[in-house]
Amino acid sequence: MARFLRPESFSAATEDLLLLPFNFERAGAHQYLVANMVGDFVRLSEEELNRLVDLQVRPGDGLYEKAYAAHLVTGTNQKAQRQLLAARLRSRMSFLQQTTPLHIFVVTLRCEHSCPYCQVSRQSTDRSRFDMNEQTAMSALDIAFASPTARIKIEFQGGEPLLNFPLIRKIVAAAKQRSGKQLDFVIASNLALLDDTVLEFCKENNVLLSTSLDGPADLHNKNRPRPDANSHELAVAGIRRAREILGPDRIGALMTTTEASLDRVDEIIDEYLQLGLDGIFLRPLSPFGFAIKTKQFAKYDAQKWLAFYERGLRRVLEINRQGTPFREFYAALLLTRMLSDRPIGYVDLRSPAGAGLGALVYNYDGSVFASDEGRMLAETGDDAFRLGHVEHDSYNSLILSDKLIGAISSSLTQCAPECSTCVYESHCGADPVYHHATQGDALGIKPLSAFCARQKGIMGLLLDILENSPEDAAILRRWAAA
């Protein structure tokens, strides 16, 4: 029998070691949070980080093992770690292979609600002015079908899209007649006009419903006024009816946080729970109203919102600990990014940005926008994200327009100041529309950005729970599971 060699025989010499790219952030007096190229986190002390950067690490000293397993250090002659990082990065970014999977049709701007946080709807009953016409719709469909992805989702928005239900029928029928793409349909509706005809149509055509539910009746009705002050009643009745007719997974609800919501997150969550919904998406305040006026106010607002979010997340975890599976969908999205390499092309949280590359918005009048928020900006006179018009443009001319390329290329987190060195970069996204709206610049100054403050705040919170609260961590890990 040949002799066996001792562990030391397999150690690399210091001169054969090489640092791999990583980002870090101070996380306490002498503590650093470190993220490798694909966003795996590891905590190092200041002394460890200094030793690592100087490559003063030796196999067997504990730090070498920690840094090697986290792909912070490799051997000059080794290939596997670099190939692993490349493969994982490729997987994480592969959402780019599905170019423009979402197409939003604003079939009307009219609405019977008069929500103060809405920037776009009109009370008008003047159909000819604010409804999309059939010709515009068919031209928009041409563009949607010219996007390279094999599967597209067509989402009907408004205003209240059910006010122009006949056009929805026509678009769905026309889309189904065309071949070559898998199709998903969604109607984003307040459900006030939901009736059996609509439900039957949804059932026949496998159309999903998405609605707004801001919380308990008084809060919801305050946020979402309509003539009979019964928005909540109609929404709840609509959700119940839709679940019954279409099935429990065929309707989703979204909430919008207003100032009046900030102290009531438990009640808002309980409202969702009571309706039998399987989770809630705690969304930030819309930046396109009052919050936009001063940068500092926006930042202050982010802190208030984060407190609201944390209270909400902890309530959701408590519900899970008590035995009811219930998710907070934004956390689930971030956790999927943080704990796996599955490609997440969520339009508001990706870089390159989702504007245009993730979604196109066809407005009632034929204007095409890079995002829903872009269309809202246009309603207040800012055409920065108006890419063109369905009558004069093709998919290619829209996607390759200088406006879109400019916004996307100037906002890449991979090379933006503050972002490119941020420890959370792998899991974050570029939001050029938001930063244009709040700071007049698609890139924006990140320390002044409420978007940035929210992202870092939530990811910091999730990391804290993952590391320090085993029972809650197990729940969070389940949300990230495939």
Place this chain on the structure above:
Amino acid sequence: MTLPLYGTASQSAGFSSDKARSILRLRSVDSAAERHVADFAIARTPDDIRRAIEADWPSILFVSDGSIDLCGTFTGQLVAVPPKYNYLADGDVIGFDHASRKFRTLYRRNSAHNSFLVTERCNNYCLMCSQPPKNVDDRWILSEIRESLPLIDPATRALTFTGGETLSDWEDFTAVLKECRDRLSATAIQVLTNGRAFADSRIVDAWKEIGHPNLMAAIPVYASVDHVHDHVVQAKGAFDETILGILKLKDRGQRVEIRVVLHALTAPIIEDTGRWIARNLPFVDHVALMGLENTGFAIANDTMLWMDPVDYGDGLARAVDHLSAAGVNVSVYNLPKCVLPKSVWPHALQSISDWKNGFVEECDRCDAKTTCSGFFTTGRPRFSRGVRAIISQRDESTALAG
């Protein structure tokens, strides 16, 4: 009990001297299956022999404790083996060396655990190797396998190729696997390899080209850190090549199982290894976390390697959690349920090959015996201090007490 798979025939006759070895397939005396030149009627009594001769069998294998004198009544090929090989049955295949009369059971049709040793050569030298490598020219083994494949029942559910390093002669071996593709397309083929060869794109391309519909490369990864793995396999640079090999296989859509053998160098860090695999290689098709078979080098390195499974159970459970949460299909092999945390039980499989699988007396009182891996009977079995019959009633009383 350990089934004897090797042995020496007590008697043989009728074999020509221009060939050193023959492959024999055993058939029932009454078998109506089409006869192959390698087929031997299996006889267990003098009456069987008489009937075989009547049925014109040109070749007979006789399982008996006495010698037999056929006195010119039979002029064909004859092999007689001792009664402990009475397990041999219709459809089984053995390799037989004419001069030494040594034989080896290559395939048992009724077993779920058939494996072919491909070579004893290896470029690793693992501290716990159950099949210590030998640097010898054993290429004849591959020829023997090629000769055996046509004799194997195409309905065989699973077949394993093991070594040594199975890819030592990768060109010849991939040719054997192509033969499996053609003859055994419904059989799950598992190849145990250290995976290092797949760092070479030529080899991984050849592997892909085999195109067997159910082929799996089972590759060991012992740590998330290079020098720890390299020490276990006693080969510097092995970790890098193995991981690169796994990546190249998956890049080409090939099926991969990762195997982690648990002992004192790998078990204390199994949670880290499990988490690392979950994070970096979640696309592998299966991960097997395996109790140590205490034989071969594992005996020589016992003081370095032995760790009682009850002392790493918690880490093992957490490794299983990390892998499951990442959607990785994970199993625990070779460890009896009584030494494992309950959360691991659904993953613990009856993995030990039937011919070397056994239980201890304590197991007779155990309610979980029929679904338990039991123990290896090979080498010098070591038993955990946690071995204890699982009795449902006792579980309840413990729960009440707790």
